[in-house]
Amino acid sequence: MAGLADVLEALQRTIEDGELHRRQHLEAEMGSQFGRHVEIGLALREAFEQPELRDKFIRRLKPLRRLIIGNLPAGVQRQGLLPELSPQQRTAMGHRRLDDIPDSELEQWLIDDGRMIYGEFKPHELHHYFTAIAPYVKPGSAMIDLGSGLGKVVLSAALSLPFGSCTGVELLPYRHAMAQQRFDAMLAAGDAALAALPGPPTPDEVVALPYGGHADASHVLRLKERVRFINGDLFDADVSQAGLIFMYCTCFAPLMDRIGEKLARELPQGCLVSTTTFQLRHPAFQEVAHFPSGTVAWTSVYLYVRAGELEGLPPAPASYLYEPPEEQWEAAVREQMAALDAGA
The missing domain is CATH 3.40.50.150 (Vaccinia Virus protein VP39)
Incomplete structure (x- = not known):
């Protein structure tokens, strides 16, 4: 029955x-919930894709590589959550370039980028x-x-x-x-x-x-x-x-x-x-x-x-974040840059 x-x-x-769901791009307007994230992500993507800016991309991210999931931040890649904006659109929206973004903001961006991976x-x-x-x-x-x-x-x-x-x-x-x-x-x-x-x-x-x-x-x-x-x-x-x-x-x-x-x-x-x-x-x-x-x-x-009361507990030990060797990380990123140039 x-x-x-x-x-x-x-x-x-x-x-x-x-x-395998279709990802939706983040809202790009400055002042929106993810406007600043989009601004920094597009500055990084520009530096990754433009040959004359790639050394700068390597130099800025190398000290922060422990925060990257894999070798290249997911948000920098074209299949990520960042919208497609032209340089003119970014300028009109008041977007900064990578030189103008402090390390502290890059660090927080990488942490946020990881938590948005599905x-x-x-x-x-x-x-x-x-x-x-x-x-x-x-x-x-x-x-x-x-x-x-x-x-x-x-x-x-x-x-x-x-x-x-x-x-x-x-x-x-x-x-x-x-x-x-x-x-x-x-x-x-x-x-x-x-x-x-x-x-x-x-x-x-x-x-x-x-x-x-x-x-x-x-x-x-x-x-x-x-x-x-x-x-x-x-x-x-x-x-x-x-x-x-x-x-x-x-x-x-x-x-x-x-x-x-x-x-x-x-x-x-x-x-x-x-x-x-x-x-x-x-x-x-x-x-x-x-x-x-x-x-x-x-x-x-x-x-x-x-379990247990918090009072009297020892401090929590800091988690260990894996950090690949500098040369290994840079070689892997430059390999992805070469693949981009080759249209792979």
Whole structure:
């Protein structure tokens, strides 16, 4: 007999991958949220692409190479988030050239550039991840995804695990909008599946969850109230009621110490924190589980619990940022410059 299980299945079928989505250019106007980021990024792109400026590009970025994901900043590349503006348009908008941008702004730009790189678990990795963390999830607790992208983890977790609520916090407006659109499509599919049932579900009807356990009818019927997407900075997010913090933070290396400080101050004791690639080094967190690369996902996954009072804890050790040898980094960047000239 058709029932809530069919509705849950219909909801799950709407979940899409986001890795290959069409990126939307950042708003370029000075004074807008990302206007300054666009200005600095286009100055760097100009220096990378113009042969007479390339030595300057190397000289300015070489001391900051520890902050670059790979060899060349993602934002400098043509498939990135920066809009295409002519030199005349940039001049009219008051854009500075690389010579006029101080090192402190370049450093912050590289940190921000990394956090805008999109990444997510592939479907089989997300399945492995949910299988791994399911035993640790407290039914009814709140899950928050910091850097939620197009919302795949939030929507999947809301359906598959017994969270009371699931919230996604995403910095980029277009990704937030796409996540909300996907959620709206999911709700519409759920309404259609409910309408196709021979009768309305009863409040005491239960549904089996994919990773163990059962939930009552509200798990499906109150999905609109249980899921929320917020367009904002993860450092401004309210995490005070969280039961699990999820972060796909493979490109967050320069931010991990700051994130650890925020979570240590603001999370309730007992809250779980899940990270990818990078560990949480703050002493307020105890490692619960470590899933090495190749087990749950292509990269390492860590699970921590917030434990103990902050008072009296030793200072958190600074994270180590990998810095390639100068000659190796420069050779790799110049190779990419040569490939650009060759039209590769």
